[in-house]
Amino acid sequence: MTDDEVLAEFRAAGALLEGHFILSSGRRSGNYLQCARVLMNAERAGRLARAMVQQLPRELRQDIDLVVSPAMGGVIIGHEAGRALDRDAIFLERPEGTFELRRGFAVTPGQKVLMVEDVVTTGLSSRQAIEAVEAAGGIVLAEAALVDRSAGEVDLGVPFYPLVSINFPVYDADDIPPELAAIPAEKPGSRKQ
Template sequence: MTEDDIYAEFRNAEALLEGHFKLSSGRHSAIYLQCARVLMNTDRAGRLARALVQKIPRELRAEIRAVVSPAMGGVIIGQEVARSLDRDAMFLERPEGTFELRRGFRLTEGQKVLVVEDVVTTGLSSKEAMEAVRKAGGEVVALAALVDRTGGEASFDVPFYPLLELNFPTYAEDELPEELAALPVEKPGSRKA
């Protein structure tokens, strides 16, 4: 799947949005990719997951024993990546503000885990998710995401495999350009900021 094919999937799903958006990181952007919308079609979600899995080296794919994703955004793509790898999928929740496995999900000590996200913006949630996997006994072997919005600013202690890298500018609340500040703010993500 080429980058143009991936953008076409987002456009066809009406998931490439323009306006004024407050991201889960607290930063603002004129562009937003609504991953939940692109993933609502199961065939499309499967195609994107298979393309994402192909980004991961074959040897590393062979090591993965489970896929873990943070709820809410990572659940669907995590499930589809796990299906593509023929592995179990689990998700993390934040019942008390920090990620943890619940609902009977558990990892065995040293179990090799792929953490899958929908969008990585600052990398903070991804790092928190990986730490939760480690606390649960898993060994994180890689991080994968549909979209990397870090602009190269985030670094991880495992290999990172995004399907698409977006480098649209983001802004702090006090540095908004006039044309963006003039638009009403939308908060399309799953977390309140």
């Protein structure tokens, strides 16, 4: 799937938004990719997950024992990646601000894990999720994501395979351009902190 085809999926779902957005990182952008909206259609979610998984090296795909994703954003795409790989998929939650396995989910020590996210911007959530899996004894082989918004600068400590890299301009809250400052800011993501 080409970058244009991936973006066409977002456009078709009304998931490529324009305005003034506060990202989970606290930074600001004039564009927002609403992955929950692009993934609300099961067929589309499956297509995107299969494309994301197919770009992984064959040896890596064969070594994966388990797919893990951070809630909320990674749950649907993680589940669909598990389906594409024919592996179980579980998710981490942060009921108290720190990622943990709940709902009877567990990682067996030595189990080889693919971490799956929807969007990576700074990589903080991904690194925290990877640390939680490693603390449980898992070995995170790599991370796959629908979208890399880091301009290729993110370092997760493991190989990173985004389906598409999108470099929309991102600004610090105290350094936004006047045309963006003139638009009321929205926080469309799942994290309100």
